[in-house]
Amino acid sequence: MNNQYTPGEIEPKWQKIWLDGGFFRASDGDGLKNFYCLIEFPYPSGVGLHIGHPRPYTGMDVLARTRRMQGYNVLFPIGWDAFGLPAENYAIKNNIHPSEVVRNNVTHFRGQIRRLGYSFDDSREINTTDPAYYKWTQWIFLKMFEKGLAYKSNMPVNWCPSCKCVLANEEVIGGLCERCDTPAERRDKSQWMLKITAYAQRLLDDLDLCDYPSRVAAQQKNWIGRSEGAEISFPVVTGGGESLGDLRVYTTRPDTLFGATYMVISPEHPLAANAIVKNKAETSDYRCAAAKKSDFERTELAKDKTGVRLDGLCAVNPATGENIPIYVSDYVLMSYGTGAIMAVPGHDERDWAFAKAFGLPVIEVVAGGDVTKEAFTDTETGVLVNSGFLNGLEVAAAKVRMAEWLKEKGLGEPVVRFKLRDWVFARQRYWGEPIPIVHCPVCGMVPLSEDQLPLRLPEVKNYQPTETGESPLAAITDWVHTACPKCGASAKRETDTMPQWAGSSWYFLRYTDPNNDNALASKEALERWMPVDWYNGGMEHTTLHLLYSRFWHKFLYDIGICAEPEPYKKRTSHGFILGSDGTKISKTKNNGMDPDEVVRGFGADTLRLTILFIGDFEKGCQWSDKAIKGCRRFLERVWSVSHAAAKDERITPELEIKLHQTIKKVTEDIEELKFNTAIAAMMSLCTALEKGCTRGDVKVLLRLLSPFAPHLCEELWELYGGKGLICQAEWPVFDPAKTVEETVELAVQINGKLRGTATVPRGCGQDEAIAAALAIEKVATFAGGRTPDKAFVVPDKLVNLIFKG
RNA sequence: GCGGAUAUGGUGGAACUGGCAGACACGCCGGUCUUAGGAGCCGGUGCGAAAGCAUGUGGGUUCGAAUCCCACUAUCCGCACCA
Numbered sequence: 001m002n003n004q005y006t007p008g009e010i011e012p013k014w015q016k017i018w019l020d021g022g023f024f025r026a027s028d029g030d031g032l033k034n035f036y037c038l039i040e041f042p043y044p045s046g047v048g049l050h051i052g053h054p055r056p057y058t059g060m061d062v063l064a065r066t067r068r069m070q071g072y073n074v075l076f077p078i079g080w081d082a083f084g085l086p087a088e089n090y091a092i093k094n095n096i097h098p099s100e101v102v103r104n105n106v107t108h109f110r111g112q113i114r115r116l117g118y119s120f121d122d123s124r125e126i127n128t129t130d131p132a133y134y135k136w137t138q139w140i141f142l143k144m145f146e147k148g149l150a151y152k153s154n155m156p157v158n159w160c161p162s163c164k165c166v167l168a169n170e171e172v173i174g175g176l177c178e179r180c181d182t183p184a185e186r187r188d189k190s191q192w193m194l195k196i197t198a199y200a201q202r203l204l205d206d207l208d209l210c211d212y213p214s215r216v217a218a219q220q221k222n223w224i225g226r227s228e229g230a231e232i233s234f235p236v237v238t239g240g241g242e243s244l245g246d247l248r249v250y251t252t253r254p255d256t257l258f259g260a261t262y263m264v265i266s267p268e269h270p271l272a273a274n275a276i277v278k279n280k281a282e283t284s285d286y287r288c289a290a291a292k293k294s295d296f297e298r299t300e301l302a303k304d305k306t307g308v309r310l311d312g313l314c315a316v317n318p319a320t321g322e323n324i325p326i327y328v329s330d331y332v333l334m335s336y337g338t339g340a341i342m343a344v345p346g347h348d349e350r351d352w353a354f355a356k357a358f359g360l361p362v363i364e365v366v367a368g369g370d371v372t373k374e375a376f377t378d379t380e381t382g383v384l385v386n387s388g389f390l391n392g393l394e395v396a397a398a399k400v401r402m403a404e405w406l407k408e409k410g411l412g413e414p415v416v417r418f419k420l421r422d423w424v425f426a427r428q429r430y431w432g433e434p435i436p437i438v439h440c441p442v443c444g445m446v447p448l449s450e451d452q453l454p455l456r457l458p459e460v461k462n463y464q465p466t467e468t469g470e471s472p473l474a475a476i477t478d479w480v481h482t483a484c485p486k487c488g489a490s491a492k493r494e495t496d497t498m499p500q501w502a503g504s505s506w507y508f509l510r511y512t513d514p515n516n517d518n519a520l521a522s523k524e525a526l527e528r529w530m531p532v533d534w535y536n537g538g539m540e541h542t543t544l545h546l547l548y549s550r551f552w553h554k555f556l557y558d559i560g561i562c563a564e565p566e567p568y569k570k571r572t573s574h575g576f577i578l579g580s581d582g583t584k585i586s587k588t589k590n591n592g593m594d595p596d597e598v599v600r601g602f603g604a605d606t607l608r609l610t611i612l613f614i615g616d617f618e619k620g621c622q623w624s625d626k627a628i629k630g631c632r633r634f635l636e637r638v639w640s641v642s643h644a645a646a647k648d649e650r651i652t653p654e655l656e657i658k659l660h661q662t663i664k665k666v667t668e669d670i671e672e673l674k675f676n677t678a679i680a681a682m683m684s685l686c687t688a689l690e691k692g693c694t695r696g697d698v699k700v701l702l703r704l705l706s707p708f709a710p711h712l713c714e715e716l717w718e719l720y721g722g723k724g725l726i727c728q729a730e731w732p733v734f735d736p737a738k739t740v741e742e743t744v745e746l747a748v749q750i751n752g753k754l755r756g757t758a759t760v761p762r763g764c765g766q767d768e769a770i771a772a773a774l775a776i777e778k779v780a781t782f783a784g785g786r787t788p789d790k791a792f793v794v795p796d797k798l799v800n801l802i803f804k805g
Numbered sequence: 806g807c808g809g810a811u812a813u814g815g816u817g818g819a820a821c822u823g824g825c826a827g828a829c830a831c832g833c834c835g836g837u838c839u840u841a842g843g844a845g846c847c848g849g850u851g852c853g854a855a856a857g858c859a860u861g862u863g864g865g866u867u868c869g870a871a872u873c874c875c876a877c878u879a880u881c882c883g884c885a886c887c888a
Contacts, residue, residue, distance in 0.1 A: 222884060
């Protein structure tokens, strides 16, 4: 008999059997209990799988395998998010076509993933760079164009000088390019935009329909950034009293209008370039200096307030009727609100700092603080003062009263604002979906018709990004020059491509029907599988992919493609995994692990177990080689105990309670992604089995363990289990009555201090428990015949006896 | 500054709804088998000689607090001149 556990042999064996048998293919049959379980599909980079991948994949694989054993028809797909800069940069460096780079990387990834024994549905693999796939990415874009949600606009965008490409706001982290940490510059460019802001309110409201962790929901809420306030008009006049129209401001504190002692406009505001301004040279210098600053510099230098007064102009505070000066300062952003503010230095920190720097008056209009020392920004406790008809009101009431007053006088109205900006949706690079729009000198922007999709990426010799900010596609004249689909005149194609986020914004829909050529997916398939039951992914995608894909899905819902307003029923997030030294994994530091190496050395099952055992799935954790050994040891023990088990199939009564307890624990822990404690429970069960057990006992453990260590369990199931494969076996069910012992140990305390334990029958009454506690020698000695003054009994848990004096 | 989280032995980490803190594992110590052990198996292992003391710090509530409340500190993540 083979008594050696040899993962190197049994793992490839089972991987082949699973694949050949198609055991993990989801069925599109009717009347089944369906479960759609999703991981974020990987970007197939050249270096292959790294430590970050196996953790979420293994976690979700455990869930998928468990669900199948519980009788569900499970969709657990994988695909490749393969457009994007790294493949293109690699292609440039090594002079290989990006599509070939992707093909090689995918082959590598697929092999690595297979060697880890994941139960992905191999028949539904998708690839965002496949024209049959991106046809539908382009189709969705055209639908958005049709509805006015995709538009071209000339506006300041984030430009990465290193990637030579624009970035979405979400891709700029602290002023730096997310990908290469180069400070992003601001450039004025005509760009394709998607009007995600049109969905801001719904993206916020519908968070209530989703089961998201609080940190995810909070982060999205924050990013959408809703605020309620008012827009107010301030008349602008020249020194001579001549009217120049109104200056509109947005404020969340209309109640403080009486305290507005000056105004500030952004350097980009049209009024800053007004011809009537007397100190034109000075203001113009300031505007140029601000324009030159990158966003990075503008935020880094944030705290020092600079600015220039517009001489020859002033505004009129509509509440007080007083003339107040207007300044230009870069602490006011053109991109939020109206690009102009009323400054209330008494009650806004930034205004206070500016007023101090420029010697401007500070007026207290909300009592409660000391505005000579700092701005008083509290809105809960203050009462209005120096504010005419608002005097004596609390802030909330003052806001209401002011809104009425503004409406009466026609000076302003309530407004809701969001921090969320529209999505910059074009990149000046080669390796992305071509935007299916033609620029016609006669008709303007003309969309391709549906039958002209997919618009394929042309072959090029040179993918180098250009210094001018034009896409490499612009150099392919054959491709660029085309006939207008509408009038036939000679026209030019759009040469920008879509960002990497395009393909991933709807991929989960394609899995439901991956080969459909007539629709992005059939209605039946979408209804069968959507919404995704459980989507696990990384926190880093909360404001990017998660928000973008919710937006696209809502749009598809609006045009009748999808039946549900939200794509994901439940979202969880695995913690970030750090290197063995507690820092971010990096190749140079050699603090990570190579999955292939661990598979070779210990086996895939050991790797799967280790990566889940190492800590709480949803919290961050540190990779450590130490844990591998213990997990491999455990599998060896399962191997030996299975061989050593008595041939009897009946369960041993002594173990029965432990078995039911473990089934309960493992089943419940998997639902909560508490894989680490589930594994601990199985280790403990294994220890119990080692003291003597039957094959029936072992079979319970094998089924519980099989989602975690599927190869080993298949092998042992084949040897001792019985019919079929363990991946198709039934998940064990526990009997709640059998999870509890007949007797329990009560903790016995005297005056709150633990003094011993007493064994009593489960469910015994108070008096019996107290009597048992008093019977303990130590307690009896202490009591010396006295009865306790008081006693607290927690049934089946604890007795606390109180003796006074 | 705002929002979200975390803090428990030598280490990774457990602990239901307030009820025996340290499950499970690593490491370490001892034993055993062995020509040998960086293998296996068995036993021990929070600190303290003990009374006792222990869940980042300081208070509080309670018969009883890792858990609840208040005030801090430290670390991590996200956002940040958003009016």
